[in-house]
Amino acid sequence: MAADTRNTLTGHPGVRGPYGPDADADTHAPRTAVPAPEPVPLPDAAGPRGVPDRLTAHGCWYPSADPGGDRAAFVCDRGGVPQLWTGPADALAGEGEARLLDSDPDPVKEVSWSPDGRWIAYTTAPGGGEHTRVLCVRPDGGGRRILAGAEPGSSAYLGRWRPDGTALAVTVAAPPDSPAAPPDGTGPAGASRPPGWTGRDGRAVLLGGPDGELAAYLVDPEGGSAPALLAVEYGAATLRVCDLDDDGRLALLRRGPRGRREALVVRQTDLRTTCVLPVADGDPWIGGFGPGGRTVWLRSDNGREYAALLAVALDADGAPVGTTVAAGRAECELEHLALGRDRRTAQLAWNVRGASELETVPLSGAVPAPGTAPAAVPAPAAGPSRPVPLPHEVVTRIAPAGPGGWLLALSGSRRRPGVWWLPRDGSPLRTAWSSRDEDAVPPPRPPVKPVPLRPVARDGLPLQGWYYRAPGRAPTEPAPCVIHLHGGPEEQERPVFNPLYHEILGRGLDVFAPDVRGSAGHGRTFTDADLGAGRFAAIDDVADCAAHAVAEGPADLSRLAVMGRSYGGYLTMAALVRHPDLFRTGVAVCGMSDFAAFFAGTEPWIAQSAVHKYGHPERDRELLRALSPMSRIDALRAPVLAVHGEHDTNVPPGESERFVRAARERGVPAELLTLRDEGHEFLRAENRRLFRRLTADWLERHLSPG
CATH class of the missing domain: 3.40.50.1820 (Alpha/Beta hydrolase fold, catalytic domain)
Structure with missing residues (x-):
């Protein structure tokens, strides 16, 4: 499980773990890095308490709870655009306590409440575009500021909080004219390029040149200390800090293009990569550390057709000493993995032919005393599972909420996305600020529940899809039909309200929405x-x-x-x-x-990730032209x-x-x-x-x- 270079597509030698070709040979520290983000204060944009201009049919998703599990921050589109809201996590509380925390029109993507309860971090997409920035705000709506991504042309992505809440991990993609990215013939030196595809130079540019750097930092939202570098990646399509251990020794990162994702364990003291292991596509939050940082729990398809729960035992230096499959299923994959705040309990959401099955499992893994021999440390394992009944078909996110409680983001074929509170040993209860199921659409026509179909391709490959029958037609009456195709291509058609x-x-x-080959949810071969x-x-x-x-x-x-x-x-x-x-x-x-024009005009990190799926814009030019x-x-x-x-x-x-x-x-x-x-x-x-x-x-x- 040593670090390798197989994610590097541009031929640059010397890429090692999270370091690039300019890393110092003795310290392995990068000589250049994406400039550290500088916080930018913003005016207060909190909305009034209560629910302004309530929309009967709205969606709520991506919840994150405060340390006590009393309140939740979440994304809600009840104002016409996805925005940051807070409300009581307890499903028995009233809807009127919901509050809009950021009234700006930039759509909100992700949300994370700090472990100490003082900050709520979130990502926004300025102008609705693809570049994102990371902001934070106090739970009362004050202190709003940009933590990363304020520089023109840059993007920033949300990572995990330090367990004590004093710093947030963020990933920054360098803008094309960054001092850390000198020209190499693919772009003018020092040129100022505004965000947007029209600034591209018209050539197929992959990462590794002036656009080829991603850097992860720990940022203090209070601004009392300088950002601390965690990792730098050259020629990587993605870089996400998925967890930080309790002792501040190790960081868990995800990197790589689609179909070639990897988990990295990095020592925070010297930025050395100690472990590399393939992980599954899909949800970027691939797992986390157990107590004491001696176990990494991962959602991985390493050597498997379907993703499972893997337990990687680590020694005192963060190096792997053993890997076991803690939970797996033969014909379906683990889609979401969430660890409890005590790191001793997990929620596992399995993708079963497009619908979700959820179970709670206890996690075991001894915290060895200093000097304990690896052979004397019991192997980590998952205990007996407890199934959780679901009122909706699909789980989209799971977040811990206080001692033993959880928040579930759920979607269904006849319901708007909503957030449900799952108490310890109980059943999910809808939060009052989520849209009611009966309000999914205005009367009198209710949403249609689809039925599964199982086509077979001309070469014999089994396919799958969901058929929606227009109301009022006889069962056998031929009807006009729209074949609807999802994106990705590694997305999957799910039975959720559209x-x-x-x-x-x-x-x-009628609508028939199939999964053609290349879709997720049907195994790595598919x-x-x-x-x-x-x-x-x-x-x-x-x-x-x-x-x-x-x-x-x-x-x-x-x-x-x-x-x-x-x-x-x-x-x-x-x-x-x-x-x-x-x-x-x-x-x-x-x-x-046109694939040639697509590679020339898209974001470099998207081009990097697309190569594995479609082909290389230079080496596979004829294939891409034919496609x-x-x-x-x-x-x-x-x-x-x-x-x-x-x-x-x-x-x-x-x-x-x-x-x-x-x-x-x-x-x-x-x-x-x-x-x-x-x-x-x-x-x-x-x-x-x-x-x-x-x-x-x-x-x-x-x-x-x-």
């Missing part, structure tokens, strides 16, 4: 089945799923549409040009139309609607603009909807409503009889 589906179903159109040239088979999976919807849905063969977002938008365009006579129309949302929908644009027959956020730096808006322009030049009807103040995800209520309405209008118009 307002877009609700809008489409209300127009009398997720990797679309790598490289396997993507041609993934495109054919779309056609095979449509055929299955006709045979089993029952969908009307003459009235099929295809649509999707992100990678699903790419698949939509690819399916339209490779199966031009199958679909009557398509809606491509934030999709890639690009633009290479077969002459075959396009069906009208297409493209939708994009104006601030999308993940998939630049030019990808949609290019496809629409080429379609029009060939006489194919095509329209482009650009959503203002949005990035790769659409987060503002007014834009989401506009998107749903115009999309449903387009599909209804083109799938009408005749």
Whole structure:
């Protein structure tokens, strides 16, 4: 389990653990690093106590509790955009105690309450784009400040708090003109580049050059001490500080591109990497330390088809002395792992064919006395589990809440996302500030519960999907049907309430949402089945799923549409040009139309991560050209609607603009909807409503009889 260099794609020698080619040979400390973040005070933006302009149907998610488990900080979109709120964690408390802590319109992504209760840290996306910054605020709404990510062009990501609450780990991605990233021919020296895809120079740039540095720091929110460097990564797509041990000796980090994630144990004293182990994709919070820092609990698929709970025993220096599978299942994966505040209890959420199963398990692992021989230390293990009944189908996050209690973020096929309080040895109870299940949608039409379908690809690979039947149709009556494709490609279609589906179903159109090869939740072999040239088979999976919807849905063969977002938008365009006579129309949302242009315009760390999935922009140029929908644009027959956020730096808006322009030049009807103040995800209520309405209008118009 020694550190290696397999995540480095740019050919730079000497990358070792969290250090780069410029590391000092004796100390292994990096000679340059991303400049330490400087806190920036902000004016108070707390909202009034109580619930302003309550929305009947709203979502609450990403909870984090205060040390006593009495109150929760969470993300809520009841004001029209995801914002930071607090409210009582006890499900029996009243809704009126909820409070808006940050009224700024920048969408909030993640939330973390400090262990000492003095601060709430959270990430925001300025302008709705892809660059993020880390802020903190007092629980009463005062002291708001930016901790990291204030520099133009930079991004910052939330890590774990130090157990005593005196410092927060953050990861900073250097802006292109950072002094720590001198030019190497891929960009002008000292050039000022504003955030946004339009500043890219048009060439395929992977990490390792001027954009190739990620650094993790411990930052004091009080500003009383200077930031302390934890790790530097050169040529890494991601770097997240997932845990810090109680004694301040060790840090647990996650790094690497999609499909090649790794857990690192780093000694905080000398920044040496002591352990490297592959871990699963998905939730970035991969695990944590046991008491005394002598055990690391990880959600890992190392050597396995499905992710399981691994226990790694460490010696006094943080080096591994043994690894065991503490809990695993043969046909499903561990999707979420959360450790209790005492580090002796865990919640395990298993992904069982798209739905969640939750269980509480006790964790054992002796805390050895100094000088104890490794052989004398009992192996860590998980005890007998206790199943937890769930009122919703899917768990999206688990957070400890006081002595033995937990907060659960749940979603369901007929319910808005909400937060539930799980007491010790009890059943989940809905928090009063979460939307009630009966308020998911206005009456009289309730949400539709999907049924599972099991298509089989033309090469024999079993697939899976969820079919939504429009209300009011006879069971066997053929219906117009929209094949909806998720993003990722390593996302998974889950049985959760989707307002877009609700809008489409209300127009009398069915929806079939499949998992084609490359999706998560079905094992490592299935997720990797679309790598490289396997993507041609993934495109054919779309056609095979449509055929299955006709045979089993029952969908009307003459009235099929295809649509999707992100990678699903790419698949939509690819399916339209490779199966031009199958679909009557398509809606491509934030999709890639030309891989060469995508690699040239996307964020460098996204390009780095995408190489493993799609191919290298230089070495695999011909393959990427053949996979690009633009290479077969002459075959396009069906009208297409493209939708994009104006601030999308993940998939630049030019990808949609290019496809629409080429379609029009060939006489194919095509329209482009650009959503203002949005990035790769659409987060503002007014834009989401506009998107749903115009999309449903387009599909209804083109799938009408005749």
